[in-house]
Amino acid sequence: DGGITQSPKYLFRKEGQNVTLSCEQNLNHDAMYWYRQDPGQGLRLIYYSQIVNDFQKGDIAEGYSVSREKKESFPLTVTSAQKNPTAFYLCASSIGTLDEQFFGPGTRLTVL
Amino acid sequence: KQEVTQIPAALSVPEGENLVLNCSFTDSAIYNLQWFRQDPGKGLTSLLLIQSSQREQTSGRLNASLDKSSGRSTLYIAASQPGDSATYLCAVRRRATSGTYKYIFGTGTRLKVLA
Numbered sequence A: 001d002g003g004i005t006q007s008p009k010y011l012f013r014k015e016g017q018n019v020t021l022s023c024e025q026n027l028n029h030d031a032m033y034w035y036r037q038d039p040g041q042g043l044r045l046i047y048y049s050q051i052v053n054d055f056q057k058g059d060i061a062e063g064y065s066v067s068r069e070k071k072e073s074f075p076l077t078v079t080s081a082q083k084n085p086t087a088f089y090l091c092a093s094s095i096g097t098l099d100e101q102f103f104g105p106g107t108r109l110t111v112l
Numbered sequence B: 001k002q003e004v005t006q007i008p009a010a011l012s013v014p015e016g017e018n019l020v021l022n023c024s025f026t027d028s029a030i031y032n033l034q035w036f037r038q039d040p041g042k043g044l045t046s047l048l049l050i051q052s053s054q055r056e057q058t059s060g061r062l063n064a065s066l067d068k069s070s071g072r073s074t075l076y077i078a079a080s081q082p083g084d085s086a087t088y089l090c091a092v093r094r095r096a097t098s099g100t101y102k103y104i105f106g107t108g109t110r111l112k113v114l115a
Helices: none
Strands: A004-007 A010-013 A019-025 A031-037 A044-051 A054-057 A064-066 A076-078 A087-094 A107-111 B010-014 B019-025 B032-038 B044-051 B056-059 B062-067 B072-077 B086-095 B101-105 B109-114
Touching: A004 A087, A010 A019, A019 A031, A019 A087, A019 A107, A044 A064, A044 B101, B010 B019, B019 B032, B019 B086, B019 B109, B032 B062, B032 B072, B044 B056, B044 B062, B044 B072, B072 B086
Parallel strands: A010 A107, B010 B109
Antiparallel strands: A004 A019, A019 A076, A031 A044, A031 A087, A044 A054, A064 A076, A087 A107, B019 B072, B032 B044, B032 B086, B056 B062, B062 B072, B086 B101, B086 B109
């Protein structure tokens, strides 16, 4: 089955810790994205990548970092510099940056 | 600044009713607009993508229209069913002045179809 997987589904972090969220796709898509969703707000773009070894900051990149070493994988690290990291994180991919986006099931991060 | 607004925020309708969901955007210089549905605690499911050169797209009981000049898109759902209950989101894609791409989502319309 082709699709996007995210792990873990739930993640708990202590203040001051860095955590990494996984996103993998087997759709052969070039573009991948990370969004954050907070209650009552629209999704906000954190980072996106158009191609391997390249990525661009979105609207709320501060406190986050990404890498794109493989086409299939786009992990997101939430660093201790992110002031309010508790949120629902969604990964997406598309053939190109102007094409239809497909989303993974999400990771819910809670800071204790 | 591009803003995307979806009104109403919530809607309840009886089963079988035809309904229209609205999406408004302030900047007409968009590449495309995409409609999604989201079930509670889940990721987004793509419904329809309309390119800026298109006026409408259809998939089954769904029809989405786009009027760039007025900054509006509508999602029409025919013969609604309880399984259509979800939050419906629209998103526009445009180029930022920096040359990067911007993806702007509305806050959604929460639909409940009553059996």
